[in-house]
Amino acid sequence: MTDPFGLWPNASGIVRKMRIAQVAPLYESCPPQLYGGTERVVSYLTEQLVRQGHEVTLFASGDSKTKATLQAPCARALRLDTQCRDPLPYHFIALHRLAQSADEFDIIHFHTDYLHFPLFVRHWGKTLTTLHGRLDLPDLPPMLREFAMMPLVSISNAQRMPVPWANWYGTVYHGLPSNLYAGGCGDGGYLAYIGRICPEKRPDWAIEIARRAGMPLTIAAKVDEVDRTYHETRIKPLLEDPRVDFVGEIGDSEKGAFLGDAAALLFPIDWPEPFGLALIEAMANGTPVIAFRRGSVPEIVEHGVTGLIVDSVDEAVAAVPLARTLDRVAIRRRFEERFSVGRMARDYLALYDAVLRRGTTGAVMSSSAGARRGVNGDRSLGRSHGS
């Protein structure tokens, strides 16, 4: 295989250094202090690429911690900045500065939804955009059609369902640093729920499942302003059950013990979640998951190995004793094989290569050509690393 860009280890095992820009959203720092999926993944990927010797510039909020060169258009993460009412200006400032210095990078990797599309149209051949959010939004298809030249990455194959015709270059599943968590023993005697209190993640179902399975439940979750009423009226009354413990939002340092000591993670989602980061965080701690068959769940969870995939609260209740029989060492091993940050970085480097080959050898791709290339014609890297 030819390797014009020197992305692959040569005979001496040396990978040629690339100049890479990673562009994170500014809502959370990289990594986030507490909750925050996208910025967390960008941070893991950035530090891994630095470790591999690449020259990486991270566009992120000023309170980010990184070994890459940090370019910050704002001092603090915007979610925690009470002065900030409109996040768009800071994103525009970051994108403008990047556009002015685009020549200094071999590849520019965006994690900023579609915000950068208009500004980077003429640079499409050296960009890759990971879409981190749900894609079943009515206003997204016109955007993806208009900017059909922009190379896209999905974080699960399920995520693509609403727009299978978009310009997909591959699926790359998220990964975590292998040393972030050690395997836990799962002997805390409780079930775990982690993340956010909101209707689509069904904390009420988690409480019902734990109660009917006869086990305590510990909930580590934030409550966004938009979900305040839901929390007050629907969830808070359920927290009076003495076997339910609500500990609020927790950070990385507490997460290992919280997940590692849990008998299982409950993931009773009621929406097509594009990638459940909590699932692989549990696996990294050797903890089995009991997850509803929605969105990316069947791609992430190996039924009977790393967890149990269920279709109802009844099935979830029945799954609790089964989950506790799963081999925690095997779960941790599957995490290392499938969801390490090393695997994620390799997948992305391969896609950087694919973009650069197409961007420099082909003519500027027309919108219609982009729209014609469907989901079946691309390279679903994530899937090939699956099982």
Add this chain to the structure above:
Amino acid sequence: MTDPFGLWPNASGIVRKMRIAQVAPLYESCPPQLYGGTERVVSYLTEQLVRQGHEVTLFASGDSKTKATLQAPCARALRLDTQCRDPLPYHFIALHRLAQSADEFDIIHFHTDYLHFPLFVRHWGKTLTTLHGRLDLPDLPPMLREFAMMPLVSISNAQRMPVPWANWYGTVYHGLPSNLYAGGCGDGGYLAYIGRICPEKRPDWAIEIARRAGMPLTIAAKVDEVDRTYHETRIKPLLEDPRVDFVGEIGDSEKGAFLGDAAALLFPIDWPEPFGLALIEAMANGTPVIAFRRGSVPEIVEHGVTGLIVDSVDEAVAAVPLARTLDRVAIRRRFEERFSVGRMARDYLALYDAVLRRGTTGAVMSSSAGARRGVNGDRSLGRSHGS
């Protein structure tokens, strides 16, 4: 005076044709079907420039009505489109298409806040941006500093107060087609309130003023979703007064009779409104205004000629009989002299000229140069047309 761009009438009174892009927001059509200030002004300006023989392309929603060439990224105005949840993609599509065809225009006039700044940095020397909104927002100054090369227009001098150091090229007051309204007789026997029900426009004060002045009040206003609770709890109880008539949102065809028959327009604002379009709509009907001394009011209203400027509800009550003594013919005449669409178009053409001279003769202006030029050094066209 040299005239390299041929913007001024030559000896035969002929103005050389310019290729002008007008870029409207997409929330309302141009003109709006009902309420909507910015798109209304863009529409008036566009049609006037077409009438003067310029080659105008209007970027606006597909349900706009114009004699210019219409470029529409969406079929309908977004505020009335229940399918639309995120307005940004459609604005991005419009700006992208415009950027691709920027060479086809001599001048590009934006009315889209700061949305176009990153994409048109390299075209700054052929752009003009009218900022239509309030400027005392905490996230705006970083944006105006980063994009200090973009030529800006204010719609009143008062509007600039929070950012006097920005790259102002002038103030241009809004204007209306002179034939839109005829002078009314003001013999309806009622006071008028028009616009939006919201705390900062103080419809409650309008009701109090009318009650204490012993006159009926007619309210023609929309209620936005965000103001629903305010309307239900604070205003609706006041509407039980039989002398207060709430007629909801009205269109252009009804507005003439509504304002023309009114004894006076009450404008008891409690915020620094950048330009009160209703004030000049009233003047166009010969109707005096009673307006609070906030924001642009002292620039628009000539105290004792076109209305009365007051500082309190007490003063407003006392002003009602005085307002009825003002000469309605003189009010209409001052409207024609100061707030016609012809005057607005002349002001803007002069600023297009100023931009083109600086954009082509000067080097690319540095950000610091832009930031140094303050409010006193520019050409405040609006003021010179004032009195």
